Amino acid sequence: MVENRPFLSFLTHAALILGVAFLCFPVWMALVASTHGAEALSRAPIPLWFGDRGWENYAQLLSGGLPEAGGVPVGRMMLNSLVMALMITVGKIAVSILAAYAIVYFRFPFRMGFFWIVFLTLMLPVEVRILPTYDVAVRLGLLNSYLGLSLPLIASATATFLFRQFFLTIPDELVEAARIDRAGPMRFFRDILIPLSRTNIAALFIILFIYGWNQYLWPLLVTTEERFATVVVGIQRMTNTGEALPVWHYIMGTTVLAMLPPVLVVLSMQKLFVKGLVEQEK
Amino acid sequence: MAGLSLRGVKKVYPGGVTAVEGADVEIADGEFVVLVGPSGCGKSTLLRMVAGLEEISAGEVAIDGAVVNRREPGERDIAMVFQNYALYPHMSVRQNMAYGLKNVGMPKPEIAARIDAAAKVLQLGELLDRKPRQLSGGQRQRVAMGRALVREPKAFLLDEPLSNLDAKLRTHMRGELKELHQRLRATFLYVTHDQVEAMSLADRIVVMNAGRIEQIGAPREIYDRPATRFVAEFIGAPQMNFLPGALLDETVAAIGLRPEALSLGGAGEIRLEGRLRLVEDLGADRFAHIGLGEAGPTVIARAAPGASLAPGDAVSLSAARAAIHRFGEDGRRIG
Numbered sequence: 323m324v325e326n327r328p329f330l331s332f333l334t335h336a337a338l339i340l341g342v343a344f345l346c347f348p349v350w351m352a353l354v355a356s357t358h359g360a361e362a363l364s365r366a367p368i369p370l371w372f373g374d375r376g377w378e379n380y381a382q383l384l385s386g387g388l389p390e391a392g393g394v395p396v397g398r399m400m401l402n403s404l405v406m407a408l409m410i411t412v413g414k415i416a417v418s419i420l421a422a423y424a425i426v427y428f429r430f431p432f433r434m435g436f437f438w439i440v441f442l443t444l445m446l447p448v449e450v451r452i453l454p455t456y457d458v459a460v461r462l463g464l465l466n467s468y469l470g471l472s473l474p475l476i477a478s479a480t481a482t483f484l485f486r487q488f489f490l491t492i493p494d495e496l497v498e499a500a501r502i503d504r505a506g507p508m509r510f511f512r513d514i515l516i517p518l519s520r521t522n523i524a525a526l527f528i529i530l531f532i533y534g535w536n537q538y539l540w541p542l543l544v545t546t547e548e549r550f551a552t553v554v555v556g557i558q559r560m561t562n563t564g565e566a567l568p569v570w571h572y573i574m575g576t577t578v579l580a581m582l583p584p585v586l587v588v589l590s591m592q593k594l595f596v597k598g599l600v601e602q603e604k
Numbered sequence: 605m606a607g608l609s610l611r612g613v614k615k616v617y618p619g620g621v622t623a624v625e626g627a628d629v630e631i632a633d634g635e636f637v638v639l640v641g642p643s644g645c646g647k648s649t650l651l652r653m654v655a656g657l658e659e660i661s662a663g664e665v666a667i668d669g670a671v672v673n674r675r676e677p678g679e680r681d682i683a684m685v686f687q688n689y690a691l692y693p694h695m696s697v698r699q700n701m702a703y704g705l706k707n708v709g710m711p712k713p714e715i716a717a718r719i720d721a722a723a724k725v726l727q728l729g730e731l732l733d734r735k736p737r738q739l740s741g742g743q744r745q746r747v748a749m750g751r752a753l754v755r756e757p758k759a760f761l762l763d764e765p766l767s768n769l770d771a772k773l774r775t776h777m778r779g780e781l782k783e784l785h786q787r788l789r790a791t792f793l794y795v796t797h798d799q800v801e802a803m804s805l806a807d808r809i810v811v812m813n814a815g816r817i818e819q820i821g822a823p824r825e826i827y828d829r830p831a832t833r834f835v836a837e838f839i840g841a842p843q844m845n846f847l848p849g850a851l852l853d854e855t856v857a858a859i860g861l862r863p864e865a866l867s868l869g870g871a872g873e874i875r876l877e878g879r880l881r882l883v884e885d886l887g888a889d890r891f892a893h894i895g896l897g898e899a900g901p902t903v904i905a906r907a908a909p910g911a912s913l914a915p916g917d918a919v920s921l922s923a924a925r926a927a928i929h930r931f932g933e934d935g936r937r938i939g
Contacts, residue, residue, distance in 0.1 A: 495690035498657050503704030504678030513703070517694040 349581070356380070356575035379575045396576050399553040402471075404583060406541065406552055407534030409472035414530050415523055418478045422485035423511055427497070437486070444479040448540050459544055466547045475540060481526055488522050489515070524594035532584045553580045606668030606758040607633045608654065608791060613663035615649050623649040625815045626663065631759075631808075636785050636792040640802035641812035642838070648763055650812070651795045655684050655761050668758050678707075683752030687764040689744045691736040691751070698732040701751045715754075722753040725784070742773045749784070759791040766801065778804060799839050803827065811835045833935040836860050842891055844929070845903040851876075851896075856930040856938050863891060865927035866905035868913075872922030876903070880917045883907070894919055 351368075358373035383396040424430075425437045448455060455474045464470030492515075500510045516523075541552045551559070553576065560573045588595070608631040615624040624646040631637045639647040652658035654665050656677035664671050672680045691700050698719060705715045723729050726746045736744055745765060752760055766774045766781075782805055785792055796802055802809050803823045811818045811826065811834075819831040830836035836844045842863050849856040852874055866876075878894040881902060890907040905921055907913060930938040 493688060493690065495686045495688055496692065498655075498677070499684070499686060499690035499692070501657065501677045502655065502682070502684050504676075504707040505703070509707065514692060514694075520694075 352574040352577045352581075355570055356572075356578050358571055362571075375571065379571050380579075383572060383575050383579065394548045394551055394556065396553065396556065396579055398549065399551050399556040399576075400579060400583070402468075402550055403535055403552040403554065403580070405468050406471040406537065407531050407583075409468060410475050410534035410537070411527055411530040413472060413476035414478040414481050415526055417476055418481035419485050419516075419519065419523070421482045422489055423515065425482075426486055426489040427507070440477075440479050440482050442479075443477060444483075448475060452539070452543065456543055464544065466545050466550050468550075470544045471537075471541055471550070471552070472534070474544075475534065475537065478530070481530070484522065484526065485519065488519060492518060521594055521597045524591050524597075528587055528591050528595050531587050535580075535584050606791065607631055607635075608759055608793060609664075609666045610650070610654070611664045611666070613650065613653055613665060614661045615646070615653060615658065616661040622815055624653070627812075627817055629810055629817070629820065631791060631793060633791055634789040636782075636794065636805060636807045637810060638794045638796060638802040638806035638808075639810045639812060640796055640799055640838070641818075643797055644814075645812040646815040647795045647797075647810075647812045651761055651763055651793060654759075654793060655682060656680050657684075678704075681755075681758045683755045683757040683760050685745075685748045685752050685760070685762045685765045687767055689736070689748040689765075689768075691744060691747055693736050696733050696735055697728060697739075697747050697750075700736070700747060701754050704751070704755055718754040718756070719750075722750045725753065725787070726750045741769050742777060745769065745777055746780075749781075753788075757790075759793060762792065762794045764796055765794075767796070767798070774801075781805065799841065803839065809839075811838060813838075829937070830860075830929065831937050833858065833860070833931045833937075836929055836931070836937075842904045845901075845905075847896075847901060847903070849930070852928070854928070854930060857933045858931045860929035860931065861903070861923055861927060863904045864906045866903065866921050866923050868892060868905060868907055868911060868919055868921060870922045873925045874923045874928075876921040876923075878903070878919060878921065880913060880915050880919050882915055883913050892919070894921065 351370075354369060354372055356379055357376035358369055359375045362369055362373055385395055385397070421440060425433060425440075459465060459470050459474060462470075464473065496514065497510070500514055505513060536554060537552070538554050538558070541550075541555050542558070545551060545555070557573060557576050557580065560576065561568050608629075610627050610629040610631075613624060613627045614622070616622050627646075627650055629637070639650060641647045649658055653660050654667075656672065656675060656679075660673050665673060667680055667682065677684075691697075692703065695703065701719050701722065702715050705718065719732070723732060726749060728743075728746060728750055731739060731743060731747065736747065739747065745768075748765065766777050769777060778801060785805075794801075794805060806823055808820060808822055809826050810820050813834045819826055819835045821829075821831075826835060826839055830839065830844075833846070837846075840862060844860040844862050845866070846858050846860050849859050852859060876896055878896040878900070881893045881895050884891040884893070890909070890913070892905050892907045892913055893902055894905060895902050903921070913919075932938050
C-alpha cells in the first residue's frame, strides 16, 4: 500500500513509538535503578533518571560476592550461564543437524518411525518430564556439573524438524552432482550441507542461545552448590531476602548484566539471522 | 575417452513399473548420441543408469569395455551436466570446478591448470571467482559444462542441459555444444525431448517411446526412413501427415507424407484436392493447412515462396509416390 496521507503516517508512527516505549520502559527502569543506592529506590517516587552510584554498584556486582546471592560474584554466574547456554546451543545444533541428515539422506529401517519419535518429544519439554529427568541426572551423577546443566536440554525436536525441512528443499540434483564428484557421505555433509545451512544455523544459534541463557527451572533444580548458580537463578536468589529489604539496585544491575550477552549475540548475528529466516540460498 | 555399451539395460521400479525395457545401444568412442523421446519415455532413467544414479534392474552398462553396474557414480569416470546445472551455490565457479578433482586428491597445480584450460575453452575467464547466483542462465550452463570438462572423463552425460534457457540462447548454446564436441572428440550421451536439438546435435539418434527404443540411426536416416509411425510423428516439425492408405490406392494401413514432400499445384504422381484452411508464415517457410474434403483430414504442406494464398481457396496438392512412407497395422514401416 502506497498512500500519501500525513495523518495516517503520523498515526502509525505514533502507535509504533508508543509500542517501542512500552517495551523499553522496564529496561530503562532497570538501567536507572542499577545506578542508585538502596535508599533511593525504597522511597517514593522512584527515580526516573540515572543516579551516581553506577560504578560502585557494578564493581561490587562483578568482583565482590553479594551475601544476598550466596556470595558468588555476578561475573561467575554469568560465566556459568554462558557455558550452559553455549553447551545447550552447540549441542542442540550438532545433534539435530546430524539427526536430520540421517533422516533425510539415509534409507534405514523405521526411518520415519524415528522421525516421529523425535517429533513427539516436542510435547515433552523439560517441565513435563522434570521428575524422571532429575532422577536420571542423579543416577548419572550429573548434579552440580555443567554437563548436568546442559545435557538434558540438548535434544531438540524443533531444530531437527527445521533442518529436515531445509534439507528437503535442497535439490536432488545437487546431491547427485556431489556423488559424481566423489563426495562421500561425510564430505557431502561437511562441504555442501553445512555451508548451505549456514544461515539456518545462525538463526537457530540465536534462538537457542537465548533459550539456554534464560533457563530457570532446570538449573534451579540440578545445582545446589553456589558456584554453579546461573545468573537467572542468581537474580531469583537475590529477591528472596526474607525479612530484609530486597537489594533492588543490585538486582537491577544483575538484570542489566544478564541482558547483555543475548543482546550481543542478536546484534552480532542479526544479519545472518534475518537471512536465515527469510531467504534461502538455492 | 571411450565407448559406452548398454546391453539389455532394464529398469523396473519397486512396485512393478517398468521405466526402461531392455535397451541395447552401442556408442563408439567420440560419438555424439542423443536420446530423444516424449517425457516419461525412460530416456532420463536410461542416462541416470549409465551415470550410476539409478540402479540397474537387469542388463549391463559397460564404459570403455568394463562393466560398471556395481560402481558408484564417482567411480565410473563419467561427467554429468544436469538440467538445472546443480552448481554448488556456496562455492565460486573455480571451487565448483575444482571440487570433484580435490576429492580424488589431485595436486593443486594440476587442478589449476585444468581449470585454466577449461575456462579458456568455455570463455569463463572473468567468471571464475563469481558465485553461481551472480551468473546468467547461459553462463551457469557453461560452468556446468566446465565442471564436466575438467574431469576429463571417459564420457559426458547431459540431461536436458539446454531446456532451462530461452529459445534464442538455446540455439546459441546448441551451436557451442556442437563445436565443443567437434573440438574434444569426446563421447557424449545427451538426453532431450526436443527433436530439433536431437537432429542438429547428434551423430546418431536413439528415439525412445514408453520405455522401448523405437529406432537408432543417424539423423538423416531417422528423418528419411522412420522405422515406426511413432518415430515418423515425433521427428520433424511440422509433423508428418498421416492418411489412410486407401485414400491413395495403397494397401497399407497408413501412409505418411512430410509437409515438404507435398507441393501446392504442380504435377506429381499423386494428386489431392482440398481447401486452404490457414497459412502459417514462419519467415523462411510457409505452411499451408489444407482440409481434404468437407470432413476429411487436414494435411500440412510447405508452400512455395511467392505463391499467393488465402484461406478458403480451393487448392490441389501433388507428391511423388517415392516420397510416401508406408506403415502397417502395428505401426511398423513397410518397405
